[in-house]
Amino acid sequence: MSESLPAFTPDEYRQRLARAQKLMAERGLAALLVTTEMNFRYFSGLHTQAWVMPTRPMFLVLPAARHPVAVIPSGSLVGMRQNSWIADVRTWPAPRPPDDGVTLLRDALSEISGPGDRIGAELGPETQLRMPLLDYHRLADLLAPRSFQDASALMFRLRMLKSPAETARIRAAAQILSRSFAALPDALHAGMTEREACVALQKKLLDGGIEKIPYLVAASGREGYETINANPGDRQLLSGDVLIIDTGSTADGYFCDFDRNFAFGSRDDATRRAHDLVYAATDAGIAAARPGRTAGEVWRAMAKKLGEDAVRGASVGRMGHGLGLALTEPPSIHPDDQTVLEAGMVITIEPGVAYAAADGSRKVMVHEEDVLLTEGPPTLLSTRAAADMPVIA
Amino acid sequence: MSESLPAFTPDEYRQRLARAQKLMAERGLAALLVTTEMNFRYFSGLHTQAWVMPTRPMFLVLPAARHPVAVIPSGSLVGMRQNSWIADVRTWPAPRPPDDGVTLLRDALSEISGPGDRIGAELGPETQLRMPLLDYHRLADLLAPRSFQDASALMFRLRMLKSPAETARIRAAAQILSRSFAALPDALHAGMTEREACVALQKKLLDGGIEKIPYLVAASGREGYETINANPGDRQLLSGDVLIIDTGSTADGYFCDFDRNFAFGSRDDATRRAHDLVYAATDAGIAAARPGRTAGEVWRAMAKKLGEDAVRGASVGRMGHGLGLALTEPPSIHPDDQTVLEAGMVITIEPGVAYAAADGSRKVMVHEEDVLLTEGPPTLLSTRAAADMPVIA
Numbered sequence: 001m002s003e004s005l006p007a008f009t010p011d012e013y014r015q016r017l018a019r020a021q022k023l024m025a026e027r028g029l030a031a032l033l034v035t036t037e038m039n040f041r042y043f044s045g046l047h048t049q050a051w052v053m054p055t056r057p058m059f060l061v062l063p064a065a066r067h068p069v070a071v072i073p074s075g076s077l078v079g080m081r082q083n084s085w086i087a088d089v090r091t092w093p094a095p096r097p098p099d100d101g102v103t104l105l106r107d108a109l110s111e112i113s114g115p116g117d118r119i120g121a122e123l124g125p126e127t128q129l130r131m132p133l134l135d136y137h138r139l140a141d142l143l144a145p146r147s148f149q150d151a152s153a154l155m156f157r158l159r160m161l162k163s164p165a166e167t168a169r170i171r172a173a174a175q176i177l178s179r180s181f182a183a184l185p186d187a188l189h190a191g192m193t194e195r196e197a198c199v200a201l202q203k204k205l206l207d208g209g210i211e212k213i214p215y216l217v218a219a220s221g222r223e224g225y226e227t228i229n230a231n232p233g234d235r236q237l238l239s240g241d242v243l244i245i246d247t248g249s250t251a252d253g254y255f256c257d258f259d260r261n262f263a264f265g266s267r268d269d270a271t272r273r274a275h276d277l278v279y280a281a282t283d284a285g286i287a288a289a290r291p292g293r294t295a296g297e298v299w300r301a302m303a304k305k306l307g308e309d310a311v312r313g314a315s316v317g318r319m320g321h322g323l324g325l326a327l328t329e330p331p332s333i334h335p336d337d338q339t340v341l342e343a344g345m346v347i348t349i350e351p352g353v354a355y356a357a358a359d360g361s362r363k364v365m366v367h368e369e370d371v372l373l374t375e376g377p378p379t380l381l382s383t384r385a386a387a388d389m390p391v392i393a
Numbered sequence: 394m395s396e397s398l399p400a401f402t403p404d405e406y407r408q409r410l411a412r413a414q415k416l417m418a419e420r421g422l423a424a425l426l427v428t429t430e431m432n433f434r435y436f437s438g439l440h441t442q443a444w445v446m447p448t449r450p451m452f453l454v455l456p457a458a459r460h461p462v463a464v465i466p467s468g469s470l471v472g473m474r475q476n477s478w479i480a481d482v483r484t485w486p487a488p489r490p491p492d493d494g495v496t497l498l499r500d501a502l503s504e505i506s507g508p509g510d511r512i513g514a515e516l517g518p519e520t521q522l523r524m525p526l527l528d529y530h531r532l533a534d535l536l537a538p539r540s541f542q543d544a545s546a547l548m549f550r551l552r553m554l555k556s557p558a559e560t561a562r563i564r565a566a567a568q569i570l571s572r573s574f575a576a577l578p579d580a581l582h583a584g585m586t587e588r589e590a591c592v593a594l595q596k597k598l599l600d601g602g603i604e605k606i607p608y609l610v611a612a613s614g615r616e617g618y619e620t621i622n623a624n625p626g627d628r629q630l631l632s633g634d635v636l637i638i639d640t641g642s643t644a645d646g647y648f649c650d651f652d653r654n655f656a657f658g659s660r661d662d663a664t665r666r667a668h669d670l671v672y673a674a675t676d677a678g679i680a681a682a683r684p685g686r687t688a689g690e691v692w693r694a695m696a697k698k699l700g701e702d703a704v705r706g707a708s709v710g711r712m713g714h715g716l717g718l719a720l721t722e723p724p725s726i727h728p729d730d731q732t733v734l735e736a737g738m739v740i741t742i743e744p745g746v747a748y749a750a751a752d753g754s755r756k757v758m759v760h761e762e763d764v765l766l767t768e769g770p771p772t773l774l775s776t777r778a779a780a781d782m783p784v785i786a
Contacts, residue, residue: 053721
């Protein structure tokens with residue numbers, strides 16, 4: 001996989017830091033404290049699975065003017081030296097609950113800030129500070145009268161605009177998933193379970209070069225499904241069923257995220273109409289995703305096509321989102337999201353409707369594609385789904 | 394997979410709540426606020442991949458005397474109704490950044506506590522509060538003069554002792570991994586890359602019934618490897634190499650976690666001696682893992698076998714840890730960990746040494762097994778590695 005992807009150069013990381021420093025200056029921040037996996041990798045280049053273990057925090061200190069400092073467990077030092085452009089790396093032998101990096105952070109932040117300075121941290125929406133809160137409070141006490149303030153929006157602002165090397169990874173993941181979905185019908189048959197169908201897809205993804213499959217949900221039912229956020233189960237797929245599989249899978253740490261629907265045998269007209277409607281809404285969402293428009297306007301373009309009642313019934317709260325190092329990140333394709341779209345953003349277009357199946361039961365139908373915004377029409381990173389559901393004989 | 398596993402009964406969840414309430418009473422806590430994936434599932438039974446998305450928090454309120462309350466995004470309501478014993482479920486249409494569950498939490502916590510009461514939350518070691526910190530601060534302000542205090546140790550105390558249904562899942566995962574590791578040599582050959590070897594293992598895991606593979610690291614090199622916490626790469630495996638693969642994989646949400654070493658062709662004496670030493674240390678660690686001993690004593694039993702210099706050189710900070718809903722959880726097999734072991738705990742035994750390969754380069758060698766503590770000798774959940782490394786011709 002990685003051989004064919006453009007490398008992240010030290011220059012790219014220097015530019016990311018420079019853009020962060022410009023925003024720090026505008027906001028009067030002396031430094032940023034980074035604790036989360038995605039921002040740590042974004043600024044350091046270290047791509048590690050150590051984050052799966054809740055035991056050991058890892059930190060970056062990004063000063064407004066000087067070089068960044070990494071504060072990490074000694075067990076991650078070899079990886080850091082091999083994979084990061086950051087030269088100033090300070091370590092401690094974690095786990096050490098009485099002092100898991102706190103005094104090292106105090107030192108690093110003290111060196112580059114003065115009393116009264118403000119330090120930006122990951123405190124806002126869609127963000128969880130990735131260190132024990134008691135340690136954060138202790139750090140804040142040690143650094144007083146310096147204060148922390150939210151800088152999560154600042155970091156999302158940088159991450160929303162993808163570089164070509166980042167886009168290449170999302171596209172690689174999306175293309176592997178597209179090929180795997182396209183080849184999946186040959187591996188499906190009536191009588192198999194949701195779980196077996198998902199194993200078949202995962203093996204194709206791994207053979208195709210996908211690195212991780214952190215998110216893979218499936219749902220099925222006669223003429224449709226009731227929810228999409230469910231673990232694949234032991235339900236047998238039978239003639240008349242619709243199956244949806246939705247996955248967030250990665251190439252070199254970057255996510256694609258989209259779903260596909262599969263029909264087992266023939267479908268009723270109601271199901272067919274729901275599919276056509278959501279397909280058309282996806283087209284409308286893609287067409288609306290232009291620089292200068294807001295995320296809310298993209299939502300409204302889809303909602304207009306779908307009709308408000310159908311949207312409300314299906315709603316998982318929005319009809320798409322940013323993606324990149326995280327499966328979901330700002331902006332939200334939500335009526336209240338005022339983010340102005342720009343070329344270089346990567347978002348999902350993910351409309352859904354509620355409908356009544358032929359037997360009167362309530363079902364939902366969801367579609368999804370991944371797009372890169374450009375100055376002109378968006379570029380599809382996923383291969384557009386066929387206008388008709390693939391039919392499994 | 395799940396058909397063959399014993400179900401978690403509503404009674405089991407009632408017992409978990411009752412044990413939590415007993416500890417709350419002892420500590421003078423009016424309630425627990427639960428925000429993290431593992432504790433949310435432990436108390437509610439809802440096993441969902443929604444946690445992969447940083448966008449939407451989910452909460453439980455566990456009162457000292459009354460019934461629990463779930464506060465979740467409306468998109469997770471169907472899953473909650475189908476999978477949780479909790480009846481009082483309150484929802485909001487997330488994402489809604491101005492109020493992502495905060496006022497619902499304020500209401501739920503106000504109903505079951507009075508001014509001056511203390512509420513336990515996940516603030517301590519090995520824990521990260523899983524909500525935006527600004528929201529937590531707002532909640533604390535709304536609830537004042539109630540106060541939050543750390544209850545992470547209380548929750549880990551409960552989770553450390555596994556029920557039979559929990560152990561069955563860890564054992565199922567460990568047995569699938571054991572069988573997959575045992576079958577792997579047939580799929581390995583000189584000339585393939587680390588990544589290809591890991592794809593072969595992952596496909597076996599999926600065919601065997603593994604649900605997720607959140608953690609899978611590999612390292613290789615001539616006569617040994619330099620670190621173990623690395624993503625599988627494009628390095629070609631050649632005669633004279635040692636390959637290690639270490640994975641934390643799940644069955645129905647519960648982790649196994651162990652590694653295996655593979656020799657490509659013959660090995661030098663130094664590598665062979667390192668392997669024998671770590672193998673013997675693993676035996677010593679397993680033998681020492683008895684109720685009444687401390688986690689530190691298990692560490693010392695292994696360190697004595699290995700020799701202190703070798704331990705220091707290899708150290709990733711400890712030689713094992715608890716496992717269950719999390720890949721790593723308390724206790725730590727660390728010299729300073731005073732946790733007294735009890736029957737029902739599940740831990741990894743994970744010794745490592747540094748050694749000089751025949752060419753003088755510094756290498757490490759790590760082994761790992763998963764064990765369930767009993768009143769007598771521990772029960773292996775993984776199938777004990779062969780005394781000699783499998784040799785790939």
